[in-house]
Amino acid sequence: MNIAFSSCPNDTFTFHALVHGKLPDAPEVHVTYADIDQTNYWAAHREGPEVMKISYAALPWVLDHYRLLSCGGALGRGCGPLVLTAEKEHDPSFLSGRTIAVPSDRSTAYLLFRLWTAQKLTENVGEIKIMSFEDIMPAVQTGEVDAGLVIHEARFTYPDYGLHMLQDLGEWWEEDTGLPIPLGAIIAKRSLDHKKVEKWIRESVDYAWEYPEDSREYVMEHSQEMSPNVARQHIDLYVNEFTRDLGEDGFAAIRSFLGRAAEEGLVPAFRMEDV
Structure with a gap:
């Protein structure tokens, strides 16, 4: 079986036993380590391995050919993307007309950002600049961009750059909906x-x-020079009961998130029963 997931600690921790033949009934597994932007692209073009981790934001584009699996992904509470600024800002209106760096324009983080700004801002943000996520905090720090949308371990390390959190989008989502936040989905070809x-x-x-x-x-080995402590925090945050089974709350969160995004015209219309 061929599978693609990221080199992030939550994925390598989750799939370690499957990849290393620790499960007696499982087949031999061949892994491709790929950023989620790459797997989103592969899924949208029907390319890549038959099992992949993609962003939940990309799911409506691929449901004709892939099925969402009920385990292995990243969904939870207290684990959302952050909006960071160089100066300590408290008002979302600061972002009106500003340049914002984002890691992808087809990601859960970006969809959450768009849903949040639609609710909180009376004027649009300015330029959206897509950057590699490791370049975003330095760009905010130097003033290349006015704010940055960050994910993964950046929520633990942004103070090292002297940056400030304007908004925890996961916290906003949980307060607004009472539901956990959908981040990364595991999909498999329908065959x-x-x-x-x-x-x-x-x-x-x-x-x-x-x-x-x-x-x-x-x-x-795959943690990109991350310290063991940060890797452990990463695992503890992103590997939880929803990783083992989405359950009713997990599926409710996915339907709410993608349903709202479809209403805003941010993702294609899709049938809820396909999720």
């Missing part, structure tokens, strides 16, 4: 036996929790 794939992924999550030390070397 696969989805029940079996879900079983293997769920067993891999269980193994990771039962034997956390087994995956340490693998996690750190």
Whole structure:
């Protein structure tokens, strides 16, 4: 079985057992480590491995050919993207007409940002500048952009750049909806036996929790010079009960998020029963 996911600690932790043959009934797995922008592109063009991690924001574009799996992804509370500025700002109106750096224009982070600004701003933001996520905080720090939308471990490291949080978009979403925030989805081509794939992924999550030390070397090998402490924080935040099973709250969050985005014209219309 071919699978693509990122080199981030939550993904390597989650899939360690499946990738390394720790599960007796699972097939041999071949991994492609790819940024979520790449997997979003592959899924939209029906390319890449048969199992992939993509952004929930990209899901409406791919439902004709892929099915959302109920486990392995990233969805939770207290784990949302952040809007950062160089100066300490408290009013969202600061962003009106400003240049904002974002890691992708087809990501959960960006959709959340658009939904939040639609609710909070009376005037539009200015230029949206797509940048690699590791370049965003330095760009805000130097004044190349007025604000940045950051994800992943940046929520732990932004004070190191002297930056300030204008808004935690996950916190806003949870207050506004009472639901967890959907981040990364695991999809599989519709030709696969989805029940079996879900079983293997769920067993891999269980193994990771039962034997956390087994995956340490693998996690750190792919963690892009992240400190062990930050890697551990990353795992603790993004690998949770929704990683093992989305459940009713998880699916409700996905439908709410994508339904609102469709109403705003930010994603294509789709059938709710396909999610």
